[in-house]
């Protein structure tokens with residue numbers, strides 16, 4: 295379960311039923327009858343209202359989304375967005391820009407955009423739906439909560455006349471799991487709504503040709519060309535118009551008691567508000583080439599581990615190495631999500647990798663974006679000394695940092711950027727000969743890293759890859775920094 299998910303323990307149904315009497319008929323003691331789909335609907339409605347101030351209607355003939363499970367995915371998306379928002383802030387761009395996400399197949403509940411908008415007052419969504427019945431309910435649910443300016447529900451009708459879209463920060467999707475009715479029937483593992491829960495999913499919610507792996511595989515292929523699966527009918531106009539005026543906090547939408555460890559930049563291992571590249575050079579987002587990408591992060595939930603294997607294979611086939619895998623465990627239900635980007639922002643390992651994966655997942659994990667070096671003698675190193683040492687690396691730019699505000703548990707964090715390899719011996723020789731290099735060029739960074747260190751345990755250094763496309767360049771830079779700082783024993 296996501297660490298910020300407040301549903302770590304089974305709710306006290308008896309207490310909940312006092313405020314939400316619709317639950318009462320399905321209670322025996324503190325046990326809710328998950329075999330009854332009406333009980334599941336009553337629970338979802340109660341939790342959404344109590345904890346998120348959301349009111350929704352759910353049709354009996356469509357999926358009833360379990361709130362804790364759906365919230366896990368939203369919180370992971372929040373991690374991803376916070377990670378790169380922090381980086382953009384550090385690079386002097388992207389401040390105050392609203393976040394635009396896409397939920398592919400929003401369902402009757404429109405649960406993902408509703409939850410996400412309730413947690414994040416600046417986010418907006420495009421929510422697509424294929425099925426007319428679900429589409430009607432989704433529109434009504436968005437309207438009921440006064441969120442129609444921030445959540446635009448579209449009924450998909452392929453239309454080739456696509457116009458320019460605003461930057462989409464992420465797409466999310468809970469695709470139909472199965473490839474056929476036979477597969478649904480053969481599966482005894484389908485446990486929407488808890489271990490004993492009945493499933494009210496309609497065929498359109500459960501079945502897609504080729505199953506979820508093929509659905510997401512298609513997304514992967516389309517993402518290489520900048521596409522968003524089945525979004526052809528959306529022209530983006532609605533959200534573009536409302537983007538600059540949005541961002542007013544929606545008071546009362548968050549239950550602060552439930553979310554005492556509520557999300558905020560200070561919880562991140564990465565860059566915080568005090569870090570800027572501003573002094574030496576302000577870089578627009580277009581300077582790192584990301585604004586031109588229609589979608590920054592594609593993500594999808596997956597219900598079968600075998601599908602994770604297939605999707606990662608497809609990512610490899612498409613040459614996409616910048617990806618993330620997470621696992622959502624809620625009671626006995628286990629789900630996974632895969633995210634990938636064709637852009638250069640690299641996520642912290644804590645977001646992109648599962649901590650203790652089983653052997654199958656271990657093999658699929660993306661490469662680490664942080665390299666650690668131990669046994670460096672850093673006992674006397676302070677931020678100023680580090681800055682001085684790093685200044686001696688030719689052709690690299692340092693970001694500002696506020697030493698009084700540690701933004702990582704490891705200590706202050708410093709950003710370094712480079713336009714290319716300027717530190718290796720051959721690069722230095724070449725620079726001497728040409729003497730022109732990259733000075734003042736605004737053509738964009740090749741590499742951005744954050745550097746944190748600790749004096750404890752003999753001194754440790756962590757160089758995290760924040761932006762770039764060339765892993766070898768990152769690894770070479772990290773080793774160079776470690777060599778500069780002391781007698782390292784190699785990266786682990």
Ligand SMILES: C[S@@+](CC[C@H](N)C(=O)[O-])C[C@H]1O[C@@H](n2cnc3c(N)ncnc32)[C@H](O)[C@@H]1O
Nearest residue numbers: 359399400401423424425468469470498499524
């Ligand atoms: C498993 S349900 C997920 C519903 C909701 N997002 C949730 O998590 O509870 C999948 C949804 O995707 C819709 N759908 C199926 N194929 C689609 C497609 N190609 N494009 C958009 N929506 C689709 C279905 O109608 C259904 O509502």
